[in-house]
Amino acid sequence: MKYLLLLLSIFVMNLGYAGSSSIVEVAGYSCMGSDFSRKETERMALQDAKRRAVERSKTHIESVTEMEDFVLKxxxxxxxxxxEVKVLxxxxxxxxxxxxxxxxxxxxxAEVVPSEQVVKSIKELNxxxxxxxxxxKVWSSADKLKAGEMLKIYLQxxxxxxxxxxxxxxAGDLVQLLPNAHRPDDYFQGGVRYxxxxxxDRFVLRVKEPFGRESVTVYASTxxxxxxxxxxLGAIFKVNTAPSSVATRSRARFTEEPQKIKNPGESRLNEFAETTVTVLTEP
Structure with missing residues (x-):
């Protein structure tokens, strides 16, 4: 996609898998003693922090997520x-x-990513x-588009x-559809279809070359x-950040607003979701 009003895009009623995770800022700690080298001690401190990130995520599920269904919880x-714990x-x-x-x-x-297989089975029902x-959830009215056809995207x-x-x-070029110049708010109400x-928005999504496999990704967080x-770029925004860095930068809010965490018992957490859908566009 090269220009704002002639935008190509994509979606399928067959929803893309929505990956849920938690992003935790957490401390780890280890002492060398007489049995470990400095390198081993540093490694154990890192493992301690990862373990605490998982425990913090489990505690969040148990305490913040209000579930009456014991099996679901x-x-x-x-x-x-x-x-899986990924160090961001x-x-x-x-x-x-x-x-x-x-x-x-x-x-x-760290990003704590729960078992995809278990999560997917839970979400299919709930x-x-x-x-x-x-x-x-992200979807559209078509799974394949031809030049000149119009598309509308929905998310909830x-x-x-x-x-x-x-x-x-x-071609691998990125643009930001939302927030945009006419709809700058980045806050979305739960249970509402957008x-x-x-x-x-004051623009339309119309298929235009280059043609091929396209994708739309929604990054979301609490x-x-x-x-x-x-x-x-007109009503939307051209993304100058390297494509390989967009996902990491989107997860980096805690890094930009650091909190002084010194003790292993301290942590801060937010819920995160990333959903991508793709489609093939043709002349």
């Missing part, structure tokens, strides 16, 4: 018990003063339930969220997303 806890950023790392012992402290931002972790979250919609054309474009580099 158990399934979510199980999904996080087998979660190391915010600080320091050894204690010599007089305080040979101990290493680390604070990291995807609109606001008591569940954040989930976003199971709870309120902050978000952005990124469109990637067949149309893109709407009358507020906290504001991290910033990406954009410049206005």
């Amino acid at each position: 158990r399934d979510w806890v199980e999904a996080y018990a087998s979660a 950023a190391i915010l600080s790392s320091i050894w204690d003063e010599p007089g305080n012992g040979d101990c290493f402290n680390i604070v990291l931002q 995807e609109d339930d606001p008591r569940l972790p954040l989930s976003i 979250g199971n709870k309120s969220f902050f978000g952005r919609i990124i469109y990637t054309d067949a 149309d893109v474009p709407s009358a507020l 906290s504001r997303l991290g910033n990406i580099d954009t410049q206005q």
Whole structure:
């Protein structure tokens, strides 16, 4: 997609899988003693922080997510018990003063990604339930589009969220559809269907070359997303941030607004969801 009003895009009633996760800022700690080297101690502190990130996510599911269905709640806890932990950023790392012992402290931002298989089976039955972790549905009226055809995109979250919609054309160029110049708000109400474009947007989505496989990704969080580099292109925004960095930058809000976390018992968490749908466009 090269120009604003002649925008190509995509979606299928067959919804793309919505990946849910939690992003945690958490501290880890380990002491060297007589059995471990400094390198091993640093590794164990990192593992301690990862373990605490998983435990914090499980606690969030158990306490913040209000579920009366015990089986459903158990399934979510199980999904996080087998979660993958991705380190997004190391915010600080320091050894204690010599007089305080040979101990290493680390604070990291990690994404805790629950078992995809378990989560997918849960959402198939309960995807609109606001008591569940954040989930976003994205769809359209067609799964294949030809030159000149018009498209409208729809999205809906199971709870309120902050978000952005990124469109990637067949040439790999990115634009931000929402927020845009005429609809700058990045806050979306839960349970409400949003149309893109709407009358507020003042543009249309019309298929134009380059043709091929296109994608639209919605990044959503219960906290504001991290910033990406954009410049206005009519009603929408051209994305200047490298495509490989958009997902990471969108998850980076805590890094941009650091909180002084020093003790292993401290942490902060927000729910995150990323949904991508693709389509083939033709002349």
